Amino acid sequence: MLSIVVPCFNEEESLPYFVKEVEDVGKSISHSIEYIFVNDGSKDDTLKSLRELHKKMPDRVRYISFSRNFGKESALYAGLQAARGDLITLMDADLQDPPELLPQMIERIETSDIDCVGTRRQDRKGEPAIRSFFARLFYKLVNKFGDTEMIDGARDFRLMTRPMVDSILSMTEYNRFSKGIFSWVGFNTEYISYENRERVAGDSSWSFWSLFKYSIDGIVNFSDAPLTLAALIGSISCIAAVIALIFIVFRALLFGDPTSGWPSLASIVLFVGGLQLLFLGIIGKYIGKIFLETKKRPIYIVKETEKDLEKER
Incomplete structure (x- = not known):
């Protein structure tokens, strides 16, 4: 048959x-x-x-x-x-x-x-x-x-x-x-x-939009690459922040601490904040999948x- x-x-x-x-x-x-x-x-x-x-x-x-x-x-x-x-x-x-x-x-x-x-x-x-x-x-x-x-x-x-x-x-x-x-x-x-x-x-x-959501489900269901990518970019961001902090300290010691530069500072803060929200969204997507599975509906x-x-x- x-x-x-x-x-x-x-x-x-x-x-x-x-x-x-x-x-x-x-x-x-x-x-x-x-x-x-x-x-x-x-x-x-x-x-x-x-x-x-x-x-x-x-x-x-x-x-x-x-x-x-x-x-x-x-x-x-x-x-x-x-x-x-x-x-x-x-x-x-x-x-x-x-x-x-x-x-x-x-x-x-x-x-x-x-x-x-x-x-x-x-x-x-x-x-x-x-x-x-x-x-x-x-x-x-x-x-x-x-x-x-x-x-x-x-x-x-x-x-x-x-x-x-x-x-x-x-x-x-x-x-x-x-x-x-x-x-x-x-x-x-x-x-x-x-x-x-x-x-x-x-x-x-x-x-x-429905196809886009379907494709996201496909990636999340069969790969943990988004989590790995989030961890990798997060690590790079931390290293870059430490390097930037060292640079700022030495610049202040050698040339003083000018007040100019706040636009670039605000841009960096917004960029990092955006990355954090993106990664929280990726993690939240996986947690949401776990949440639905544990309900046993x-x-x-x-x-x-x-x-x-x-x-x-």
């Missing part, structure tokens, strides 16, 4: 196109297909569409509806937990993940000694220049300072074997960053490149599944 996990946030318009495309591709696949849709607190009629899909294909369409928006990471985790297939794939409902790659991905796994076939974009055509710049910068930073390699342009769209999925599910942390987790668990992985595609319908829920809360719909009949 092939399990297709699909996180959904306001995907009412995209769902009919997505199911049609996958069903067409499914005719060339020998595996039976099950869909696991995860409604991540959508504000439109996504849940209504999922109910209708389950009524049409009760044996193949399953859904999980959260009590509110918990984020894509939680939706992916819930979908992987519910998946029953021997092969599991993650896909977005907007068809930016080409379903026609599935037969090729299945063949690669079944004919070679690999556990995962991932996908990556050949380029970032159609993406705003500022977003592309920061995306490339993120991958350079996280690969330079982190212990886990992340592939530039890699999508969540990937086909995995059951052992790899079980390993991912064994990582129950609250602060999740799937791209890092996929790499951290290991297993043999190959990548297929494809040209970037636009959404088939609707608007993306990922703003620049659930990663998500389910409000409704297809079983609840069946009980109402």
Whole structure:
């Protein structure tokens, strides 16, 4: 069985196109297909569409509806937990993940000694220049300072074997960053490149600010480099302060103590104060992550599944 996990946030318009495309591709696949849709607190009629899909294909369409928006990471985790297939794939409902790659991905796994076939974009055509710049910068930073390699342009769209999925599910942390987790668990992985595609319908829920916060979480979750950098710059600042103090003392002894120079002094004080606030923010980010982990809150809360719909009949 092939399990297709699909996180959904306001995907009412995209769902009919997505199911049609996958069903067409499914005719060339020998595996039976099950869909696991995860409604991540959508504000439109996504849940209504999922109910209708389950009524049409009760044996193949399953859904999980959260009590509110918990984020894509939680939706992916819930979908992987519910998946029953021997092969599991993650896909977005907007068809930016080409379903026609599935037969090729299945063949690669079944004919070679690999556990995962991932996908990556050949380029970032159609993406705003500022977003592309920061995306490339993120991958350079996280690969330079982190212990886990992340592939530039890699999508969540990937086909995995059951052992790899079980390993991912064994990582129950609250602060999740799937791209890092996929790499951290290991297993043999190959990548297929494809040209970037636009959404088939609707608007993306990922703003620049949400992507920026997501990238910061990725760096913090899989690297302590920001803390090391803060300690390094702090040490350099202390050494520079001692040197400056010695210089000021000797200058006062040799040439007196003029009152001029207060603008430069104020600038230095503001600069050092700014560094201190920056480093406190970095440390606070890590402490915040620890705080959330120690609360042991659930990663998500389910409000409704297809079983609840069946009980109402």
